[in-house]
Amino acid sequence: MWNRVVGLVIKEILVFIRDPRSRFVLIVPPVIQMFVFGYAATFDLFKVSFALYDENRTYHSREFISKFKGSPIFVFKKEIFKESQITDEILKRNVLFVLHIDRRFDRDLLSGRSGKVQLIIDGRNSNTAAILSGYANQIIADYNAEWLKRNGGKAPISQISFRALNNPNLLSQWFIVPGLIAILTFVVSAMTIGLSIAREKEMGTFDQLLVTPLRPIEILIGKTIPGLIFALMEATLILLAALLWFRIPFNGNILVLYLGLLFFLFAIIGIELAISSIASTQQQALLGVFFFLVPSIILSGFSTPIRNMPESIQDLTYLNPMRYFLIIARGVFLEGRGLDTLWNQYLPLLIIGLISMSFSWFLFKKRLY
Template sequence: MAGRLLALIIKEFLALFRDKKSRLAVIVPPILQLIIFGYAATFDLEHATLAIFNEDSGGFSRDLAARFERSSAFDVVGYPRSEAEIAPLIDSLGTLLVLRIGEQCSQQVAQGESCPIQVLIDGRNSNTAMLALNYVRSIVTDFNQEKATLRGAGLPARLTMRAWFNPNLESRWFIVPGIIALLAMIVTLVVTALSVAREREAGTFDQLLVTPLHPWEIMIGKAMPGLIVGVGEATLIIAVTVFWFKVPLVGKLSVLYPALIIYVLSIIGVGLMISSFSATLQQALLGSFLFIVPAVILSGFSTPIANMPEFMQALTYLDPMRYFLTIVRRVFLEGAGLEYFIHDLWPMSIIALVTLVLATWLFRHRMY
């Protein structure tokens, strides 16, 4: 059996890389897309989650906190009671930023001094962080002007900011790691979706039926090139991300690659399902792009999932890119370990298992 599988896998690689155009199609377009996205893509923000850590009990601090609570730009999601509660809240994506009002703030303002206010912000999504900081500045500025007019003195609040995970809030640090998930999906899906359709269009599909290979063996032979190409393509893109775009890889590759393999397997399952339905290469390509566009939109790559309607948010749980996008960004920017991704790994594993089983069943059904 191993010899038959190896022969089929070699045959698939020869079919994929037998001419120069096919080799260039697998390598060059993803690199060009990576460069274009890396320099050109930007995002917008509509909502921002906020936690308020008020160490002062005076009237001034309560008025300032109330100004943020009434703002339509923020949703207050918590009130930490100690400094130790801040880090877990940001690490777990529980809030985008924490407004920290210092001790004796109201007393300092009453004495004619400025009150220190600190904003701790999650810098993993730098574009979102910068937009959120603009909202904070606007609210504090308006509040300062109002209080200064009433007091006839200088500005009462002095704002300082600190971004976590992305100190300089470089948008490329957020965008480019996400492109790893995007391009790995595109390349893997196209390679696997064309595999069976290519056989049918070339007239060699019937030859597979007379071989001693079982349907599941043929599926493994079709899946292995996609797995190798997908992981290899992702490796190339990771190298470009680190060495060309200088995005720091804080985490370990030993954490990233198990998730990458599961992600690629889930895409292979989808690609083989599309290939089983397709009778021509054109149908396979159309089916691939019919999946790619919704998958990218629902993943949160281009628009925040929190801004989507509830029924659309429910659909995102069927998208494997949603889960891997979170994993790759957290590994790159914060160095998170596998223990932080259990809630992302098991849904992605189920998607991979279901799609591969369905692809095998569809392939068997179309054979007989």
């Protein structure tokens, strides 16, 4: 069996290597997209949830906090009472930032000194964090203007300091480039696996495969392995570019990242095989792949934070494999997370993979018989 499968794998690889158009699709578009997304992609901010850590708990601190609570941009989620809770709330993605009021805030304002306020921000989404700082500064300016209008004299300007977790310099490339591993490996695997069976049908060679000693499961495995190899090579290329070109720090374990990548590929390969089995031509398969690719990117949290989507759409994102792998990739890169905290992302990928592979096998056999 494995001799036949290896022969089919070698045949598939040679087809892509010898065809100039296939080589172009595998190499040029992913590299161009990597640099375009890496340098040009930007995001918009709609709403952000925050937690409150008020050590002062006086009239003036509550008055200042009301400016944040009354803003249409911010959504107050909870109040915390221990400093140790700040990092936990952000790392668990419960809130995007924590508003920390210093215990001497009231005394400093009344004595003419600057009241101290700190925003501890989730730096994993650098663009959102940068925009957030602008909104916060505007609230500070409005608060100071009201204070001057009421009290006159010297303005007790409230100083606000920002501290970003996991991305202290708020570089957008730290957020974007790790996510490209998911998108570009999806594209490469789709171009190889998603078109493979459809190409055989269009060229009239699929029937020739069926009369060979290859069994249907061997054909399916032989069609899958080349795409898996090319996708892993593409992921390695992006990883090297992230480390050596974009200088993004890698805080986690490389094995954890590649394990997540294998689970991700296992989930999407079944979907791509199903599309290829249904399609009769390469054009139909290509349309099917992009019909699935575009919503996957939008619903993954790559460009738009999932928390900003309507609740019904947020529920839909749980069916998207890319959602889980983006958390794995960014968690390993920026946070140094391991299997102990990422297992709940691997499990959905495994379940989606089992369902999609079973469905693709059902469709493949149905097309045969």
